[in-house]
Amino acid sequence: MADVDRTLAASRVTTMEDVVAQRLSKPRFLATILAVFGFLALALTATDVRGANNNWCATYTKPENENCTFATFEQCQATVWGVGGWCRPNPLPDHAASS
DSSP: OHHHHHHHHHHHOOOHHHHHHHHHHHHHHHHHHHHHHHHHHHHHHOOOGGGOOOOEEEEETTTTEEEEEESSHHHHHHHHTTTOEEEEEOSSTTSSSOO
């Protein structure tokens, strides 16, 4: 019985290297998982500019300018939100530049 107790006690003893390896492996694992999910999110939400319909134009007030490269109204609104301007449908949706 004493031999079994000593064997169990010996198996529970860990070296300092084991403790350090365990502590370092968890953050590294989490960082890898976060990086993978970040890459997937970026890859799945990326928009191909050539495939965009350019259905919306952002007209800026200062300086007076127009950008007709937005596929959705929401993209256009997000762009003019802080700089001032408005969004309108692109009269030439197959072209990036409008009249």
